[in-house]
Amino acid sequence: MNREPPKAFNEPDSKATAMAETSYEASATGSPCIRARGVGKTYSSRSSEVEALTDVDLTVYDQEFFCLLGPSGCGKSTFLRILSGLVSEYSGEIEISSARADGGSVTNMVFQEYGIFPWKTVLNNVAFGLKMDGVRKQRRHERARSYLEKVGLAEFADAYPHQLSGGMKQRVAIARAFTNDPEVLLMDEPFGVLDAQTKRNLQTELLSLWSETKKTVVYVTHDIEEAITLGDRLAVMTARPGGVKEVLDVDLPRPRTRGSIPTDEFTTLRERVWELLSDEVQQSVTR
Amino acid sequence: MSHARRRRHTSTRRLGLHLAPILAVVLCWEVLARLAILNPTFFPPPSVVVGVTGQLLVEGPLLYHTWVSLRRILIAFLIGATSGIAVGLWMGWSRPVRLIVNPYVSLFYPIPKIALVPIMFTLLGVTETVRVLAMSIAVFLLVAVNTMGGVRQIDDAYIDAALDNGAGTLALYRDVLIPGSLSEIFAGLSLGLGVGFNLIVVIEMLAAKSGLGYLIWRSWRLFTIQQMYAALVMITLLGIVFIYGVDILGNRLTFWEAE
Numbered sequence: 001m002n003r004e005p006p007k008a009f010n011e012p013d014s015k016a017t018a019m020a021e022t023s024y025e026a027s028a029t030g031s032p033c034i035r036a037r038g039v040g041k042t043y044s045s046r047s048s049e050v051e052a053l054t055d056v057d058l059t060v061y062d063q064e065f066f067c068l069l070g071p072s073g074c075g076k077s078t079f080l081r082i083l084s085g086l087v088s089e090y091s092g093e094i095e096i097s098s099a100r101a102d103g104g105s106v107t108n109m110v111f112q113e114y115g116i117f118p119w120k121t122v123l124n125n126v127a128f129g130l131k132m133d134g135v136r137k138q139r140r141h142e143r144a145r146s147y148l149e150k151v152g153l154a155e156f157a158d159a160y161p162h163q164l165s166g167g168m169k170q171r172v173a174i175a176r177a178f179t180n181d182p183e184v185l186l187m188d189e190p191f192g193v194l195d196a197q198t199k200r201n202l203q204t205e206l207l208s209l210w211s212e213t214k215k216t217v218v219y220v221t222h223d224i225e226e227a228i229t230l231g232d233r234l235a236v237m238t239a240r241p242g243g244v245k246e247v248l249d250v251d252l253p254r255p256r257t258r259g260s261i262p263t264d265e266f267t268t269l270r271e272r273v274w275e276l277l278s279d280e281v282q283q284s285v286t287r
Numbered sequence: 288m289s290h291a292r293r294r295r296h297t298s299t300r301r302l303g304l305h306l307a308p309i310l311a312v313v314l315c316w317e318v319l320a321r322l323a324i325l326n327p328t329f330f331p332p333p334s335v336v337v338g339v340t341g342q343l344l345v346e347g348p349l350l351y352h353t354w355v356s357l358r359r360i361l362i363a364f365l366i367g368a369t370s371g372i373a374v375g376l377w378m379g380w381s382r383p384v385r386l387i388v389n390p391y392v393s394l395f396y397p398i399p400k401i402a403l404v405p406i407m408f409t410l411l412g413v414t415e416t417v418r419v420l421a422m423s424i425a426v427f428l429l430v431a432v433n434t435m436g437g438v439r440q441i442d443d444a445y446i447d448a449a450l451d452n453g454a455g456t457l458a459l460y461r462d463v464l465i466p467g468s469l470s471e472i473f474a475g476l477s478l479g480l481g482v483g484f485n486l487i488v489v490i491e492m493l494a495a496k497s498g499l500g501y502l503i504w505r506s507w508r509l510f511t512i513q514q515m516y517a518a519l520v521m522i523t524l525l526g527i528v529f530i531y532g533v534d535i536l537g538n539r540l541t542f543w544e545a546e
């Protein structure tokens with residue numbers, strides 16, 4: 001499988017002016033980290049062609065928590081896979097700014113189905129990315145252990161995934177992503193299959209890890225409240241073929257905990273997003 | 288602790304459940320033979336068979352023939368298993384390889400391998416190589432087909448995760464494809480051994496001057512029935528050790544699938 005990461009660019013400032021021209025870009029600060037221009041993807045099989053994405057224009061800024069919200073099947077996961085390099089054939093342009101010179105990975109994914117290996121211990125799962133990068137055993141285990149501690153799984157280092165609950169498995173996946181220390185974290189509905197309580201706990205943990213490390217996050221979800229709770233900005237996508245319908249600022253104070261989010265503003269935003277989304281959901285259902 | 292003890296407890300019980308019917312048959316046989324309801328010339332009581340087996344192992348030809356069969360099985364299994372795993376993994380992962388190799392595998396897979404033995408003898412002579420090669424092919428086909436299936440059923444999420452974390456080809460095979468298909472690989476090994484055992488015994492009966500199959504057939508023809516049973520006991524023991532040994536090893540190595 002060919003896995004060329006999207007090409008990087010290193011002069012974010014000169015492009016920043018061009019960015020302002022894009023009409024539906026919500027206001028944001030910082031230098032651009034990811035720029036997508038006219039990105040499209042068509043899956044073709046012997047009998048048919050399915051256009052999954054069309055003409056996606058997006059800019060995600062450094063250290064931003066960016067949510068992609070859309071009806072199921074709208075291609076938001078496809079977009080994430082393009083960013084990760086797992087999907088290498090697409091139209092349009094993607095640039096991911098890379099400040100690092102140490103050869104570490106630019107992006108790293110957290111999958112909905114965890115993507116942690118049942119045949120490896122928790123510790124070896126978390127250290128897997130570093131192993132692939134050739135980091136020596138002692139050093140990679142040290143780093144893996146420190147993140148396991150942060151997600152509260154220190155005593156499960158030698159356990160195997162089948163001994164863990166769903167929420168714990170996803171903690172392992174998140175620990176792996178942060179241990180890899182990529183510039184951009186790509187999260188594909190990571191909490192989609194978890195129960196409400198576990199989901200809430202993991203959201204809080206993720207936010208605290210994010211504010212500690214200040215990674216750029218692109219977070220795919222179909223859950224409006226989740227997108228508002230987590231994101232600095234959110235993009236509402238259209239039904240298939242997916243495109244960006246609108247980008248909204250989430251002007252809510254941080255840190256956002258259960259009690260600290262102003263209810264009125266939250267509700268207003270939720271209604272607004274729901275309105276934008278409902279046509280698209282309707283479309284994806286009736287098709 | 289208690290978990291391990293419980294598991295050991297259930298496994299001894301399971302062993303008991305397996306052994307009980309066998310013991311019952313042996314016991315009936317013993318009684319019927321002793322009472323001469325079964326003709327003891329053709330059905331010597333198990334106690335006699337065990338005695339004869341021990342005696343022939345020590346001073347007769349039994350040990351030699353067992354060793355010959357064991358060697359054939361080991362070599363053939365080693366060749367068939369390694370090549371089957373390698374080709375199966377490759378076919379499972381690479382679509383072009385699968386498209387090229389699979390037709391040949393599919394062609395040979397359903398043919399009873401014993402039917403090919405005369406052709407192989409014609410091509411390569413009635414040699415030890417052919418005897419071993421025939422079993423290797425049987426093992427190879429079953430292992431390759433099962434391994435390929437095993438690789439193809441691996442959840443895409445694992446492969447995506449490995450690639451996303453920067454796994455190269457070698458790491459992909461070592462860390463994902465092999466462990467991910469391990470239980471199917473072992474299913475193939477077990478099936479291959481079953482078929483291979485049949486094959487080697489039949490080949491030894493038809494075209495060999497050594498081995499347990501040869502000994503069974505010759506003993507039958509020479510009417511040394513007790514020796515025939517002794518050889519049967521040995522081939523059964525080999526079968527049990529190999530086939531269940533592989534099953535147990537497979538279960539141990541794929542412990543994460545137990546739950």
